[in-house]
Amino acid sequence: MNIPVEFNEIRPYTPEELPQVFDELIADPAFRAVVESVVPDVPFEALAAKMHQCKTNLDFQKAFFYGLLWDLVKKYAKGLTFDCSALSDQTKSYTFISNHRDIILDSAFLSILLIDLDMNTVEIAIGDNLLIYPWIKKLVRVNKSFIVQRGLSMRQKLEASALMSRYMHFAITEKHENLWIAQRQGRAKDSNDRTQDSVLKMMAMAGTGNAIERLKELNIVPLSISYEYDPCDFLKAKELQQKRDDANFQKSPNDDLINMQTGLYGYKGRIHFQTSACLNNELDEIQERNLPKTEVFTAISELIDKHIHQNYRLYAGNYVACDLLMGDDRFAHEYTEEEKAEFETYLEGQIAKIDLPHKDVPFLRNKILTMYANPLINYLEAAKG
Template sequence: MSMVADNEKIHAGTAIPTGHSDGKDEFSSIRPFEDSEIPQVVDRLLADKQFLQILPAVFPGTPVEAIRQKARGCKTLLDFQLAFVYSLVKGIMAKASKGFDMDAKALDTKANYTFVSNHRDIVLDSALLDVLLVDNKFTTTCEIAIGDNLLKYPWIKDVVRLNKSFIVERDLPMRQLLLASKRLSDYMHYAISQKHDNIWIAQREGRAKDSNDRTQKSILQMMAMGGEGSVVDRLKALHIVPLAISYEYDPCDFLKAKEMQQRRDNPDFHKGPMDDVTSMRTGIFGYKGSVHYHCAPCIDGYLDTLDPKTSKGVLFETVAKHIDSEIHKNYRLYPNNFIALDELLGADHTGSYTDEDKAAFDSYLGAQLGKIDLPNKDEAFLRNRMLTMYANPAINCLAANGITA
């Protein structure tokens, strides 16, 4: 891809504001950086000793000054993504996957949407979506909802905000949490209606460790705190698109299984300060096989069919179930999913895989289990948990399409 040519095409398709028209910046603590802030943030990053230690691994052989000049040449956050993130993600996936693609036929590439997806990978869910939006000729990438629990160091916060991320504040006292949720919702509505950007947000807080993907009502409740009109009007204003993300292999499967045993054996177990960092690194660089993104139709039309007199609780539950159904039925299933389903439930989907597929998957599971370092390692439990991770997408997809597993 020619970065200059595609950059010009993207910029021609949308107006990207550089500030707030009313002169106020009520979102300054959570929003992505403004375009005008890029130079000072770049200088701050390139003066950070921790960040400088990581740079050679990310951009081997590239002098710091060359990175500074390239970054300072970026006039917008979209320029920054195209100059650095696009090629970085492509390079990672060239080494760690068979390829990745997206079916976006149900969408208008000139419109803006809030993508609500199942959550497979801490970093790549949104990073791959950005690349795929560019490759599918959308007018811009997306702003990314990221929990502040992942921002362990100041430089990480700077990097993600340069990459069009906005911050979801967590672990606050109830009153502050409500205020933070309202500000978050207001910002999302602002990003869609005023900045004309896309948004990505996971359907739940944290990844579904067992891949049994379900939308949390609280996510929808938060979304409806901003905007105007009825609950339906507020959800429609965000133009929600259910997005199904399908991995052939989840490189973090063994880490998730390990955490499940730790929680089983110790109800008071809490992840260590570096556990999320380990998951991020493993998820980014671990082998994924094939990865597929599938965009369901925007739910605006579906929302118009709902009874406006429905109580809020029932409404949120109904919309969450619709999003789940759209995600489930649009999974791309791989032989691994059917093999796991058959091993777990004693079902028979042997028409969906070969003996070679089964031998390869069994070998893969054995290798992943070998990576788990626990003093009281429960092999049977861990294998069952990993099989469940691969079986659940098949169970849910078959159910959503009216097929008995």
């Protein structure tokens, strides 16, 4: 396939480029050290040979990531389920736009779930702030990621957004790939999942026709991701206190690494992914309303949010958290005393992990409870219609 040169710095590697990239990864001592720690019982040379047997990016995903990720589910979760019955045509290419809980696993789990349905895996939008080492950047591009450039000036940001939009439209219409993008930049630290208009504006920069027709070209599918437990909840609460106490606080690259590792190897309980239908029919309805240009993207964001909120899988912890936060027992019929005690023990354990010099326990407790209560609060709001 003839891929425009303008995408060279941001797109995933092509199958033709893989042998060279594999050689570079294999020769990188940092990459080798990580691989040997993750797969200690297989000689590195055997893994290197297996890499070179992969002729496509999907081959690589199936050979390496598929098994590793299902192993993670077995060790650190209590099941991973997927409901995409709302998709009437599973042969089309879609842009899955989802709430964002885990830096790595949200899109990674989606891909292995799609493999199990014989659907194509997703090309993943990933921020370059996470590509801390050269081997990480190479590996994610082997793993079908395209790069979101961050930390740019206003003019550069505009150019980068337009380039990314052109790439997304090219990937859907010419490459016939599925895509995954988070509904906002970064994870929602309080789990109050809201689509940023700016994400939709970027997506509508390319394509043909008006803004709605351009978005329809991407076949947008809202995706709800529900983790029973978020292993990074205590890190998110810690960051919220750090930002409260220091207006200039910024996470370091090492903080991102700790978040990635904690997300991978922390206990997640039950995990559920659920899609709504493709939005194109509802986008036509928004078009018929003839809204002012300034209101179109807000209306679409609210529509995506409603679908994501309606499709949450709620667990006992969400109901317990809401009652503890509100100081009542409104949802007591949704959980047992044992489940309540279990969640409270979990909560205290997570707070105990937070190492801050001026640790504000009531604040931290409130923030973690809010993370678990917000999906329920938003679900109930969306259910009103």
